[in-house]
Amino acid sequence: MTSALAGFLTGLSLIVAIGAQNAFVLRQGIRREHVGPVVAMCVAADVLLIAAGVGGLGALVDRHPVALAVARYGGAAFLVVLALAAVRRARTPSRLDPASSGPAGLAAVVTTCLALTFLNPHVYLDTVVLLGSLAGQQDAPWGFAAGAATASAVWFTALGLGATRLRPLFARPRAWQVLDLVVAAVMVTLAVVLVA
DSSP states (O other): OHHHHHHHHHHHHHHSSOOHHHHHHHHHHHHTSSHHHHHHHHHHHHHHHHHHHHTTHHHHHHTOHHHHHHHHHHHHHHHHHHHHHHHHHHTOGGGGOTTTSOOOOHHHHHHHHHHHHHTOHHHIIIIIIIHHHHHHTSSSHHHHHHHHHHHHHHHHHHHHHHGGGGTTGGGSHHHHHHHHHHHHHHHHHHHHHHHO
């Protein structure tokens, strides 16, 4: 039980930080577009990566820094592209009203969600390397992993479903502008941090 609680608290502390994936889940929750599949994909990805870290992949990745370097620069480029798209959305307020713009297709949402998850080197450092190494120090490594996976499920469900309560605020195009500019700033900051 102690290992599971440690895993839950550690996992929660790592996942709550505002990042591109969290911003995407928040945006989908506010728009009420494919929230279930987005939350499920984020949780499933975390569970898979945490299990891989506890299973020993973290040590393997740590020994091959070239793979992390490729992911770092590719992830940074992807974040810059997403930041530019957010700025473009912010410059066109009429397109920000969910009632006036059609919903995004499921395929596009799934592709973006998968890219934000698996092209982000921080996700590997947090889930595979860090959580994997911390789990190895526990009396019950898989209990630690279960706690971290539970934290992921709780966080993404709360973020995706809780964001719908913000919908009245985001009925105004100005609120979407501010959100998109914040998202763009976060993504550019993360891209700079990745390559610095």
